[in-house]
Amino acid sequence: MTKAMFISLEGTEGVGKTSNMEFINTILKNRGIDFIETREPGGTPLGEALRAMLLGEDFKGMSDDTELMLMFASRAEHVAQVIKPALEKGQWVLCDRFTDATYAYQGGGRHLDMQRIQGLENWVLGDLKPDLTILLDAPIEVGRARAGRRSAPDRFEQERDTFFNRVKETYLARAKAEPERIKVVDASGDLQSVQQQIQRILSHYMQL
Ligand code: TMP
Numbered sequence: 001m002t003k004a005m006f007i008s009l010e011g012t013e014g015v016g017k018t019s020n021m022e023f024i025n026t027i028l029k030n031r032g033i034d035f036i037e038t039r040e041p042g043g044t045p046l047g048e049a050l051r052a053m054l055l056g057e058d059f060k061g062m063s064d065d066t067e068l069m070l071m072f073a074s075r076a077e078h079v080a081q082v083i084k085p086a087l088e089k090g091q092w093v094l095c096d097r098f099t100d101a102t103y104a105y106q107g108g109g110r111h112l113d114m115q116r117i118q119g120l121e122n123w124v125l126g127d128l129k130p131d132l133t134i135l136l137d138a139p140i141e142v143g144r145a146r147a148g149r150r151s152a153p154d155r156f157e158q159e160r161d162t163f164f165n166r167v168k169e170t171y172l173a174r175a176k177a178e179p180e181r182i183k184v185v186d187a188s189g190d191l192q193s194v195q196q197q198i199q200r201i202l203s204h205y206m207q208l
Contacts, residue, residue, distance in 0.1 A: 004087045005205070006129075008098040010171060011136030012164050013157050014143030015187040016194060020136060021096050023195050027202055028092065035092035036082070040074060040101065044081050047074040055154040064110045071102050072120045079125060098130055100174055100182070105156065108170025109163045132205055134198060135175050136187035140164045 009024065011017055021037065028035050041051040050070050053059050062070075075098075086093050099121055106112045140161050147157060175182040185197045 004090050004092050005131045006083070006087060006093045006095070008095045008100065008130040008133045009136070010097055010100050010104070010133055010182075011138070011187060012140060012143050012168050012171075014145070014147030015136040015138045016146070016191065017096060017136060019191060020134075020187075020194060020198060021094070023198060024094055024134075024202065027199065028094065031206065033092050033206075034090065035094055036086050037094045037096075038078070038082055039096035040078060040098055041071055042074065043078040043083075043095070044074075046077045050074040055156065057155070060155060064106065064112055067110070068102065068106045068112055068117065068120070071106065072124050075099065075102075076124045079128065084128070095130070098133070099125065100130075100133055100135075100171065103174060104167045104170040108166040109159065111166075130181065132201070133182045134201060135171050135182055135184045136194070137168065137172065137184050138187040140168060142188050 007024070009017055009021055025037055040047070041054050042048045050073060053062075054067065054070055054074075083093050083095070102117055102121075103114065107114045107117050143164075144161070147153075172184065175184045183201045185194060185201070187194050
């Protein structure tokens with residue numbers, strides 16, 4: 001068996017992250033892989049409390065720097081308590097969003113300095129990165145139409161399309177810069193076509 005893999009899933013709102021997390025979960029399970037599924041912000045009791053602050057209404061007006069540092073506070077806890085121990089035990093980690101989301105949302109979306117994010121990444125993570133990141137990509141309007149059918153929008157979902165277009169472009173630029181790690185999936189079509197693409201990527205990585 002290959003070394004424990006760290007897989008993250010990324011994308012803008014409404015691209016089908018939830019259904020595709022389930023799909024990847026099923027593939028790993030069917031393959032008999034020992035893995036944990038987790039998410040960011042969140043993944044620990046402290047991280048989930050920070051998630052509620054980051055997405056909810058109570059601290060709606062927090063500064064962009066505060067938002068950035070809370071994302072990394074959640075991540076520091078997550079890595080120390082959950083991700084590193086799992087990988088060290090040989091368990092795979094399937095994570096709904098990770099540091100690429102910070103570059104995309106706080107860097108691209110909020111215009112925070114990428115060097116500053118890089119500095120936090122170096123501090124908190126050292127050289128820990130996902131081995132594989134699947135980026136679900138679809139036009140913002142497509143995601144909006146799908147997400148609109150769900151419950152009340154959170155603090156990020158309330159942002160404008162221009163914000164999400166910057167997020168999307170930053171994700172794509174990162175995929176272009178790191179094509180070995182970040183695999184772009186066209187998520188504009190139906191679920192079946194998206195799952196076929198994901199299956200192909202995973203098969204390649206895991207020699208399924
Ligand atoms: P979601 O995981 O349910 O999509 O919600 C998490 C939200 O948090 C989503 O809008 C993206 C945002 N986010 C950031 O802005 N930066 C981050 O580093 C992470 C992990 C998430």
